[in-house]
Every structure is written in C-alpha cells, then in structure tokens.
Amino acid sequence: MSSEALHSAIRVEGLGKQYRLGASTGGRASYGSLREDLLRSVRRRERAPEVDRTFWALRNVSFAIQPGERVGIIGRNGAGKSTLLKLLARITAPTEGRAELRGRVGSLLEVGTGFHAELSGRDNILLSGAILGMRRSEIQAKTDEIVEFAGVEAFLDTPVKRYSSGMYLRLAFAVAAHLEPDILLVDEVLAVGDADFQKKCLGRMEDIGESGRTVVFVSHSMPSVLRLCERVILLDRGGLVADGNAQEVLRTYLDSGLGSAAERHWETPELAPGDEVARLRSVRVRDDRGVVTEELDIRRPVSLELEYWHMRDDEDLRPSANLHVTNEDGVVLFATSDFNNHRWRETRRTPGVVRATCHIPGNFLAEGRFFVLAAISTYNPTRVHALEADAVSFHVVDRSTGDGVRGEYANAWPGVVRPMLDWSIIEPKPIPLSGADRQLG
Amino acid sequence: MAPERAVAPSVVVVTPPRGWAALNLRDLWAHRDLVYFLAWRDVKVRYAQASIGVAWAVLQPLLMMVVFTVFLGRLAKVPSDGIPYPVFAFSGLLPWTYFSNATGTATESLVSSSNLVSKVYFPRLAIPLAALLSWLPDLLVATGMLIMMMLAYGLMPAWTTVLLPVFALYALLAASSVSVWLSALNVAYRDVRYAVPFLIQLWLFATPVVYPASLVPGRFRALFGLNPMAGVVEGFRWGLLGRGHPPWALMGVSAAVALVLLVGGLYHFRRVEHGFADVI
Structure with missing residues (x-):
C-alpha cells in the first residue's frame, strides 16, 4: 500500500449495493406486512426458494480521493450516483466492498433536511444544524453568519411555513453551507433556487474546496460540475465507466448516449x-x-x-x-x-x-x-x-467573418445570447459647417 | 475552527453489516446534541398552535381520572389502599399517560421521520429516544398538578417525592424497553402502527393504574411484575404518597424485565437499522 493511498480522504474498494425489488415499488426495496413475511418464510420451507428479484444499484466501484480534491459524480438516471453517495454518507449499508472516509463527514442530500414548518427560522437553524452533525456550541457561534448569508434577518422569529419558497431555500442552504466538515458530500441541491443564489452557493462550495476540504458532488447539472470539479467520475448502470479530468470525462459522458451528444x-x-x-x-x-x-x-x-x-x-x-x-x-x-x-x-x-x-x-x-x-x-x-x-x-x-453579430470585432463578445437585432438609424444630414466651427475643428 | 480537527481525523469505515453488531452507544453519545434538539422540537411543535398549550399535559390524565373515579371509584367501588380514589387514580394515570404517549409516538417516530432517515446519517436510535424524552416535561407538569391535588385532599407528599427524577427514569426505562422493539418493527411492518394503540389500551388494565396491585392475589404478584409498567406505576404512587410498604419486589422484577427487554431491543435495533433507509 502506498503512503498516498494511506492518506486518501476517501478510499472505496469494490463497493456494491444490491436491492430487492418490491412487486409494486419498482426500483426500491419494499416494506412488507408481517403476514407477507411470515408467508414467505413458510413458503421457503415448503418449496424451493423463490428467485429473489434483485438488482445491483452499484457494483465493483473503486476509487480514491485525495484530501482537498473536488470530485464530481455524473451519470444518467439510475446509474448509481445517489446510491454511491448514500453509501458514503452511511445512510444505507453496502452489500459488499468497503469504503473509508478520513475526517469529519458532512452530507447534504437535500436542502432543508429536518426543517420543521411550525418552527421559527431561528429554531430551524438550531435543529437543522444538529441534524447535519454540528455541535450546539458550533451552531450558536455561527447563527449570525448563517442568518446574514440567507438574508432573512427580519423573519428570524417567524415560523418557516410562512416563508416564501425562496427564503426557505436560502435559509436551508445557509445552514448547510456553514457546516465545516473535512469531507462534504453533496447531491443535486443546487438544482433549486434562483440563479443568483445558485452562484452564491457554488461560490461557497468553491471556498470549501479551496480551504483544503474534500468535496464530492453528484449532479445532473453539467455546468455546475464543470465549474466546481477538476475531476469527474462517470457511473453507468452501477459501474464506474470513467474517472479523470473533468473535461475528458464529460466528453465520454456526452458521447455515451448513442454515438453523439447531439x-x-x-x-x-x-x-x-x-x-x-x-x-x-x-x-x-x-x-x-x-x-x-x-x-x-x-x-x-x-x-x-x-x-x-x-x-x-x-x-x-x-x-x-x-x-x-x-x-x-x-x-x-x-x-x-x-x-x-x-x-x-x-x-x-x-x-x-x-x-x-x-x-x-x-x-x-x-x-x-x-x-x-x-x-x-x-x-x-x-x-x-x-x-x-x-x-x-x-x-x-462563432466563425463569423464580419457577417456575424460581433462584426469585425475579434475579442470576447459579452452576453448570454448573441442575437442579431434590428437597429434603426437616422443618418446624419449634412450640416453646413460655419467658419467658426472649421477653426475649432 | 472545530477543535476536533486538531487531533488525528477519525476514520469512518463503511462495510456490509455482518450479523449482530456491538451496540455502539458511544456514537449515540456523540450525537447527544441531536437527541436534545429533536426532543426539544417535539415538545415545541406539540403545543405550537394549541390555544391551551401545555394544559393538554394535565387535561388528558385529569379527564381519565374523572371517568375512572365515576365508574370504578364510585359505582364499582374499587379499593384504593385507603387513598382517596381520585388521588389514587391520578397518581397511577400520570406514569401511565407518560408511557402510553411516549410509546405511541416513539413507535411511529422513525416512520414519521423518514425524510431524515433517508437523507442524513446519525444513530437511528436518536429518533425514538428523542420521542421518549419529549414527554418527560408533560409528566413533570402533571406531577405538579398531582401534588396540588394531594394538598387539596390534605395529603402531604412523602419525602420520597424528591426521588421523582428516579421514578421518571424508571418510567423512561419501561417505555424504552417496548419502544425500541416497536419503532424498529414498525419500519418493516406497518401492522405495528395499528396494533400498538390497541395493545396499549389493553395494557392499561394489566397494570395497577385504576386498581391497586394488592387486589392481585399474592401468588400471581410476581407474575404481575413481568409487566414492566406494574412496578413503575406502583413505585411512582408509593414515591409520592408514601403509603404502605415500598413495593421493592414488584419494582425489582419489573425493572429486570424492562432491562432485559431493552438490551434485547437495542441489539435488534442495531441489527436492522442499517436497512431503515432502504425500506422506510
């Protein structure tokens, strides 16, 4: 074992998770009634055991992440991204393999985990902070900072059920963003909120990455992954398909559809x-x-x-x-x-x-x-x-050569769109220039 | 800023569960702030929009006391060890109400917190434990009411009233011993949620709440102690009223049964908790 591997922030070896398919729940394990389970155990004894309808949500996945790395996990729906994150976050247990995480782990699988509608903003900061793994003293020390980040000072003692959805999200993310774990596991949470706030969140996460913490980020949002992560792990049907430089893996991902990303x-x-x-x-x-x-x-x-x-x-x-x-x-x-x-x-x-x-x-x-x-x-x-x-x-x-929107201008052209728009122009009428003007000119 | 980071970082190992695992109560202890906040939330939310608020804590046992006093005390003339029947019934109904409320909510607690269970890690035991703790303030408030009632009947609280926290812990122990099983079973089998209210109703009559344990023939008395709540109710009543001999034998047997149930329940809980997020 190399010394490098010893100091990985996260080391995953042959990790796998198998689910039993419920008859009616499609994709999720089912909860049963006592009667069904009893019947099943009786039937097992009587006849050959039924073939369980099981599937592997994740299998044979191995990788190591060094401290301070920011790694994106991408893949299509059902590729196993969320399962992987849930295993790392210890929400569910693997069926095989192992994972080791060094340091304090914070996971952020949804915005507003543990928020209670009846409680005030202030109370929810305490509660949500505790649920995300913060100590009481830590939360109390950071309350002001959290409130300021969320911009909800005026509504601190109002039950969050009276918040607008935007305020609710801002407060919820603000609590989560003030976690100070060594390893932060994040799932899709940025898919919500307005663009400005998303930017603020991404900025905050970039800070987290730069301060030496490890970030694992699962997302459908390619742009955010590209912005945040230098390394990307691509999963497909429960297996690891590619792992490496973000741009290259993204390429693989986009090509993994049917020949072309188009x-x-x-x-x-x-x-x-x-x-x-x-x-x-x-x-x-x-x-x-x-x-x-x-x-x-x-x-x-x-x-x-x-x-x-x-x-x-x-x-x-x-x-x-x-x-x-x-x-x-x-x-x-x-x-x-x-x-x-x-x-x-x-x-x-x-x-x-x-x-x-x-x-x-x-x-x-x-x-x-x-x-x-x-x-x-x-x-x-x-x-x-x-x-x-x-x-x-x-x-x-943009290969335009004078016939495009930017005309002959060769440098970066700003704007999220580059429409060719109609301009109306009143052409100059020839002005008879007086002698005085001529002298000034 | 966290001082924890100054020391060598802890290593979290994720592996498949293998059979019976150690209880790992240390992890629960590390999450004590969470337990506290969850319990605090339950208390706060419970009376958040109720106009008479915490008065509900007293009203429930009080009304039951009135009903039992009329039907059992007056009409059926059930003996009450020489204590005025209303005081007798109320002193039994307090730990009982605690038990029935705490067990009821703790049983449902994991399922009603499914959003937490499926989104964030912490020792799952924190949830039912918080539910159990959240009813202790109610018990305290209602006990205050009992003491006032005793004074109104000219009864002085016994010196053992100072042991009230011990009796509360004893009630917590009895409620935990059952809830640890039921809450975990309810995740996998939703039958539990229908069975429990009914079970608790029946249980009331197997417990010396509205009749004295002395009504049970001596040879069945030990058997009676197998009900963890029998010792709790008799103990609580003796502790506050100080009448008769302390029911050591009953309390001892009940406590032992509760402990055995609790330890078994904790191991069972630990064995199944890793699957909660998958089935909840």
Missing part, C-alpha cells in the same frame, strides 16, 4: 423516460441542412427535435413538448413549448409518435456549450409526463 434515442417505450401517458423517443440537434450534429455555426439556424410516444387517448391530457436550453454557467437561456404553435395547440391529441421541432434562428445563441432539458408535460392540470435533463448538448462556434 442525439438521444430510446429503442422502446419501456426503456424511455416517461409515464403511462407519454414517453420520450428521441431528442436531436440538427443544423439547417437537417444533419444531426453537435457543432453548430453561430450564424445558422438550429433545430431541436423531440419525438415522443403519446400512449393514452384522453381528452384532458394534452402532452406538450418542452425544451429548456441552459448554458455552461447554468443559466437557463429560455424555456419553450410546442404550444407556441397555435394550430397544434388547438389540435386534439391522438396516440402515436409525435415529432415536435423547435427552430432557433441563426445569430441568436452565444458561443459555447449548451445543454438541453427535454420534457413532456400537460399544463392544465399540471403534470410532467417525462423529463430528461441534459438530454442532448451542442456547441455553438
């Missing part, structure tokens, strides 16, 4: 994300010639094409295709829905495969990488049928 395709509805009403079939990025491609010219239009299975004939349910386009900084540029097409909006929906394409004009997006969230939902009543974050991604390149 295309995702699900063979059958069973495999696809969605419910009994609608399921995603494919999501594609096409250029103006209809070619599926990941690299797009800033001047040319982009088409985002979404296909889905509409499976239930129901007057009340009107599935709509939605797309959210997010840039590398996590800013959602826009969200758009197929009901912007008025004719389609009035059309009665019938089951079948629907293809909806959103046309983004050329000279609209800025340079950089964009991530597309694809969803199918009914708006009235509100119901999300299918949702896939980072379904596809693409890269916009």
Whole structure:
C-alpha cells in the first residue's frame, strides 16, 4: 500500500449495493406486512426458494480521493450516483466492498433536511444544524453568519411555513453551507433556487474546496460540475465507466448516449423516460441542412427535435413538448413549448409518435456549450409526463467573418445570447459647417 | 475552527453489516446534541398552535381520572389502599399517560421521520429516544398538578417525592424497553402502527393504574411484575404518597424485565437499522 493511498480522504474498494425489488415499488426495496413475511418464510420451507428479484444499484466501484480534491459524480438516471453517495454518507449499508472516509463527514442530500414548518427560522437553524452533525456550541457561534448569508434577518422569529419558497431555500442552504466538515458530500441541491443564489452557493462550495476540504458532488447539472470539479467520475448502470479530468470525462459522458451528444434515442417505450401517458423517443440537434450534429455555426439556424410516444387517448391530457436550453454557467437561456404553435395547440391529441421541432434562428445563441432539458408535460392540470435533463448538448462556434453579430470585432463578445437585432438609424444630414466651427475643428 | 480537527481525523469505515453488531452507544453519545434538539422540537411543535398549550399535559390524565373515579371509584367501588380514589387514580394515570404517549409516538417516530432517515446519517436510535424524552416535561407538569391535588385532599407528599427524577427514569426505562422493539418493527411492518394503540389500551388494565396491585392475589404478584409498567406505576404512587410498604419486589422484577427487554431491543435495533433507509 502506498503512503498516498494511506492518506486518501476517501478510499472505496469494490463497493456494491444490491436491492430487492418490491412487486409494486419498482426500483426500491419494499416494506412488507408481517403476514407477507411470515408467508414467505413458510413458503421457503415448503418449496424451493423463490428467485429473489434483485438488482445491483452499484457494483465493483473503486476509487480514491485525495484530501482537498473536488470530485464530481455524473451519470444518467439510475446509474448509481445517489446510491454511491448514500453509501458514503452511511445512510444505507453496502452489500459488499468497503469504503473509508478520513475526517469529519458532512452530507447534504437535500436542502432543508429536518426543517420543521411550525418552527421559527431561528429554531430551524438550531435543529437543522444538529441534524447535519454540528455541535450546539458550533451552531450558536455561527447563527449570525448563517442568518446574514440567507438574508432573512427580519423573519428570524417567524415560523418557516410562512416563508416564501425562496427564503426557505436560502435559509436551508445557509445552514448547510456553514457546516465545516473535512469531507462534504453533496447531491443535486443546487438544482433549486434562483440563479443568483445558485452562484452564491457554488461560490461557497468553491471556498470549501479551496480551504483544503474534500468535496464530492453528484449532479445532473453539467455546468455546475464543470465549474466546481477538476475531476469527474462517470457511473453507468452501477459501474464506474470513467474517472479523470473533468473535461475528458464529460466528453465520454456526452458521447455515451448513442454515438453523439447531439442525439438521444430510446429503442422502446419501456426503456424511455416517461409515464403511462407519454414517453420520450428521441431528442436531436440538427443544423439547417437537417444533419444531426453537435457543432453548430453561430450564424445558422438550429433545430431541436423531440419525438415522443403519446400512449393514452384522453381528452384532458394534452402532452406538450418542452425544451429548456441552459448554458455552461447554468443559466437557463429560455424555456419553450410546442404550444407556441397555435394550430397544434388547438389540435386534439391522438396516440402515436409525435415529432415536435423547435427552430432557433441563426445569430441568436452565444458561443459555447449548451445543454438541453427535454420534457413532456400537460399544463392544465399540471403534470410532467417525462423529463430528461441534459438530454442532448451542442456547441455553438462563432466563425463569423464580419457577417456575424460581433462584426469585425475579434475579442470576447459579452452576453448570454448573441442575437442579431434590428437597429434603426437616422443618418446624419449634412450640416453646413460655419467658419467658426472649421477653426475649432 | 472545530477543535476536533486538531487531533488525528477519525476514520469512518463503511462495510456490509455482518450479523449482530456491538451496540455502539458511544456514537449515540456523540450525537447527544441531536437527541436534545429533536426532543426539544417535539415538545415545541406539540403545543405550537394549541390555544391551551401545555394544559393538554394535565387535561388528558385529569379527564381519565374523572371517568375512572365515576365508574370504578364510585359505582364499582374499587379499593384504593385507603387513598382517596381520585388521588389514587391520578397518581397511577400520570406514569401511565407518560408511557402510553411516549410509546405511541416513539413507535411511529422513525416512520414519521423518514425524510431524515433517508437523507442524513446519525444513530437511528436518536429518533425514538428523542420521542421518549419529549414527554418527560408533560409528566413533570402533571406531577405538579398531582401534588396540588394531594394538598387539596390534605395529603402531604412523602419525602420520597424528591426521588421523582428516579421514578421518571424508571418510567423512561419501561417505555424504552417496548419502544425500541416497536419503532424498529414498525419500519418493516406497518401492522405495528395499528396494533400498538390497541395493545396499549389493553395494557392499561394489566397494570395497577385504576386498581391497586394488592387486589392481585399474592401468588400471581410476581407474575404481575413481568409487566414492566406494574412496578413503575406502583413505585411512582408509593414515591409520592408514601403509603404502605415500598413495593421493592414488584419494582425489582419489573425493572429486570424492562432491562432485559431493552438490551434485547437495542441489539435488534442495531441489527436492522442499517436497512431503515432502504425500506422506510
């Protein structure tokens, strides 16, 4: 064993977690009734044991993380990210293998763990702090700092049930952000909150990383992972697929769909994300010639094409295709829905495969990488049928030579979008210049 | 800033559970602040929006006392060891109410805290323990009421009243011995939540709450002690009223039974707690 391995902040060896599938709970182990368990034990004695329906949520995963490293864990839904985090956080026990964590471990699996609606902001700081593993003296010493970070001074003695959801989230994150563990395990918590606050949280986590603490960060949000982590571990179907430099692993991840990051395709509805009403079939990025491609010219239009299975004939349910386009900084540029097409909006929906394409004009997006969230939902009543974050991604390149938005200007051009806009200009009328002006000029 | 970091960092080892594990009460001790805050939350939330607030702590045993006094004391003329029946019944109902409330909430506690169990690590025992502790202030308040009632009946509290904390601990022990089992079982088998209220109702009549233990024939008395609450109720009553001989034998047997149950329950809890997050 090398001395380096001895001092790892986290060392994971052959870690695995097996779940028993419940008949009705799909994916989660089930709780039973006493009667069922008794019956099962009787049956076992009588006949050959039933083959348990089990699956490995995680298997044979090994890696080591050095103190001070910030590591992102990525993977598609069901890849085992959350299971891994739960094992490291000791929320659930592994079926095989082992993990060692050196130092005080803080885990942040959701925002507002242990918050109680009836209690005041002040009381919730104490409670949530204790639940996250802080000592009483520690919480009391940090209360002012937490309150200031959250910006809820005026409502400190108000029950949090009267807080706006934004205030609630800010307070909840503020408590968590003031944990001072040696190892911080974070799951998706940044998926909530407004952009400014997200930035503040990310900033706070960057501070944590820089002060020598180890951060393990599970996220769907590629932009936040890229910003926060220098190293990324990619999981797929419970196994470790790649581990290394963030940019390189991200590349692997984006390519792990079906050949290209610009295309995702699900063979059958069973495999696809969605419910009994609608399921995603494919999501594609096409250029103006209809070619599926990941690299797009800033001047040319982009088409985002979404296909889905509409499976239930129901007057009340009107599935709509939605797309959210997010840039590398996590800013959602826009969200758009197929009901912007008025004719389609009035059309009665019938089951079948629907293809909806959103046309983004050329000279609209800025340079950089964009991530597309694809969803199918009914708006009235509100119901999300299918949702896939980072379904596809693409890269916009500015190769314009004077004919683009930035014209001849060669340096960085600011802005989250780069639209070509109409300008109206009143041209100068020739002014008769007087002799005095001429002298001044 | 945490002084803990100055010393060599502790190592957390995550491995598959193997059969019976050590109790690891040290971990629970390390989380004592959490236990305190959880109990404090339960107390605070319980009376948060109740207009008569903590008066509920007294009202419940008081109303039961009235009912039993009318039906058992007056109509059925149940003996009460020479103590005015209302005082007799109330002194038994206090530890009983503690037991029934504490056991009821502790049984449900893990399931109702499922969001905690599935999102953050701490010794799971902290949750039922906090639920059990959270009813102690109620017991204290109600005992104050009992003492006033005794004075109204011209009865002076016995010197052993100063041992009240010991009796409270004894009641806590009895409630824990049952709750450690029930709370863990309730996670896996939701049948428990339906059985427990009924069980507690029956249990009341197997405990000398509204009748004296002296009513039980001598040869069954030891058997009676197998009920951990029998010793608690008789002990509490003797402690406050100081009438008759101290029920040492009954208290001893009850305490021993409660301890055995508790230790067994703790090992069982420890064996199954790692799976709570998966099944809750």
